Amino acid sequence: MGSEDLKKRVGQNIKRLRMNAGIKSQAELANLCGWKSQSRVGNYEAGTRAVSAIDAEILAKVLGVSPAEILYGNSSDTNGSVNTPKKRTTRESNAEWHAGFDLWDGDTPLRDDEVALPFYREVELAAGHGSTFVQENGGCKLRFAKSTLKKSNVEAQYAACVTVSGNSMQPVLRHGTTVGVDTSKKNIVDGEMYAIDHDGMLRVKMLYRMPGGGIRIKSYNNDEYPDEFIQPERLNEIKIIGWVFWWSVLNVWNN
Incomplete structure (x- = not known):
């Protein structure tokens, strides 16, 4: 997928997720993200501007999804279509538990990965x-x-x-x-x-x-x-x- 196609796909993701979250306008989303202008969201959704990693994190937090879903989309939604708006929920899980730490020091050999x-x-x-x-x-x-x-x-x-x-x-x-x-x-x-x-x-x-x-x-x-x-x-x-x-x-x- 070329860079222009990727920007358009990311724009479709943002629009779909905005609508799913019940945010009716680009201006409302921009305001929730703390951005002064609606044009940033407009450019993102139109696919004319690449979304930075920082902005992807901000959008993800506002929309209640992961940055990966902003940038790569939901694997169950392959056509990039805009779904029926849903009411925003107030409860979410935003963490995954990984038990335990591997302890090491300067003498511990590097693993293959x-x-x-x-x-x-x-x-x-x-x-x-x-x-x-x-x-x-x-x-x-x-x-x-x-x-x-x-x-x-x-x-x-x-x-x-x-x-x-x-x-x-x-x-x-x-x-x-x-x-x-x-x-x-x-x-x-x-x-x-x-x-x-x-x-x-x-x-x-x-x-x-x-x-x-x-x-x-x-x-x-x-x-x-x-x-x-x-x-x-x-x-x-x-x-x-x-x-x-x-x-x-x-x-x-x-x-």
Whole structure:
């Protein structure tokens, strides 16, 4: 399936799920997602714009489905048709229990289905105003399942893990969050997160292309960190390190 056909299929999925959820208009769905304009939903449903992973998660939460159903559809619905609207339910299961943990340390051999990515713990990719402090942490590695990388179309040789600091990307990326970066993907897809070198500051931000060739830098915590606009003549200030394909954060029990 080509990229244009895929966008159209995803658009059909969104429209079908919106109708199933009893959301009658694109404007209502946009409002529930926290988006200012109806046009984003309109473009998605028309198949003229690719849905970012972040937006797929937002849509899935509002519509009460998984991001996979947004992007790939329900296997029982193969014709992409719009079903009869259903009333939204208030009770749902959004988790699956997987009992137990496999414990391992630096001496534990990798399994056949694992790879070890370099983990630069002390490279601070600041989610606030940025940081120039760069120091490797003695060969530390983070284990990944090969299937995890395959799902995101990431090759191990181009991937690395780092930690994020600051609060500008909250609530999605809290201070101390670990992110995986694919250094082979540097082309901007609107709304995706990237690790960037911004005039010597290492940062994790959402990027958008602007008319005329500029770049808009956006934080989730938009109240404290307003959008930044890089005009075309200043693009030499920005170096895209890579696309953020994965993140994980550890909660700490404070009781």
